Amino acid sequence: MSHRRALVIGASRGLGLVLAGELAHRGWEVIATTRRESAELNALPLAVEPLELTSPEQLAVLRERLEGRPLDLLFVNAAIDRGNLAIDEVPEAMFTEVMITNALSPLRALEALRDLVAPGGTVAVMSSEQGSVSRNTEPGYELYKASKAALNQLMRSYATRHAADGRTKLLIDPGHNRTRLGGPDAPLDPRESIPAVVDVLEAQAGTPGLRFLDRHGDVVPW
Structure with a gap:
């Protein structure tokens, strides 16, 4: 395989950590971002960059640092969960925090970094069947x-706005995994599900347009 470079945003733990490691294992040059120091991430054969995803200023700094390093894959992995509350019980501050982290910030990252993605490259976001x-x-x-x-x-809007750029655009449902977010009783082990996700990323590369797919490459209904 020819040289491939990936930027994985949100790789300090959980799915992002396993994703970055799997890409590196397959011979990708991986740049991984983290909000805090991660010994597990630092132990992998990849480059680590600091990033608070919710900060436009830090996104701009990262963009400058990566100038001249075209990406074949830009993958944004970011999500928080604040518990099982009915919507009428959710405080406004909690609503704002979750929406900014899970919806606004990933798309803001795509916009800030999209010109780093090589022609024919892939822009992907970790979504969920949820x-x-x-x-x-x-x-x-x-x-x-x-x-x-x-x-x-928002990803649908992004894809519509940038329909002519020729890039592959993916929303990925990795399934319910045993992570801090997914909980200890989740049925899937990320070490088994994430290699399947990477299979999908590699299989879909070079196919322009937006798709919402699960870890098997099957379409997830909107």
């Missing part, structure tokens, strides 16, 4: 679901 409106048939986690649905809609 953001599928048509599959929202069970109660619970209303704010998290709303934030992922907002993320999906």
Whole structure:
């Protein structure tokens, strides 16, 4: 395989950490960002950059630091969950925090860094089946679901606005994984699910347009 470079935003732990490691294992040159020091991330064969995703100023600094290093893959992995509250119980500050982190900030990152992505490259965001409106048939986690649905809609707008750029655009549902966010009882091990996600990223490369796919490459309904 020819040389490939990826930027993984949000890689200090969980899915992002495993994703960065899997890409590096496959021979990608990986640049990974983190808000805080991560011994696990530092142990991987990749470059680490500091980034608070919610800060436009830090995004601008990262953009400057990466000048001249074209990306074949820009992958944004960012999400927080603030518990299983009915929407009428969610404080405004919590609503704002979750929406900024899960929906606004990933798209702001794509806009800030999109010109670093090489022609024919891939722009991807970690989404969730929880953001599928048509599959929202069970109660619970209303704010998290709303934030992922907002993320999906904003990505749709991004893809529409940049339809002529020829890049692959993906929303990825990795399934319910055992992470700090997913909880200890989740059915999937990231060490098994994330290699499948990377298979999808590699298989979809070079196919322009937006798709919402799961870790098997199957379409997730909007």
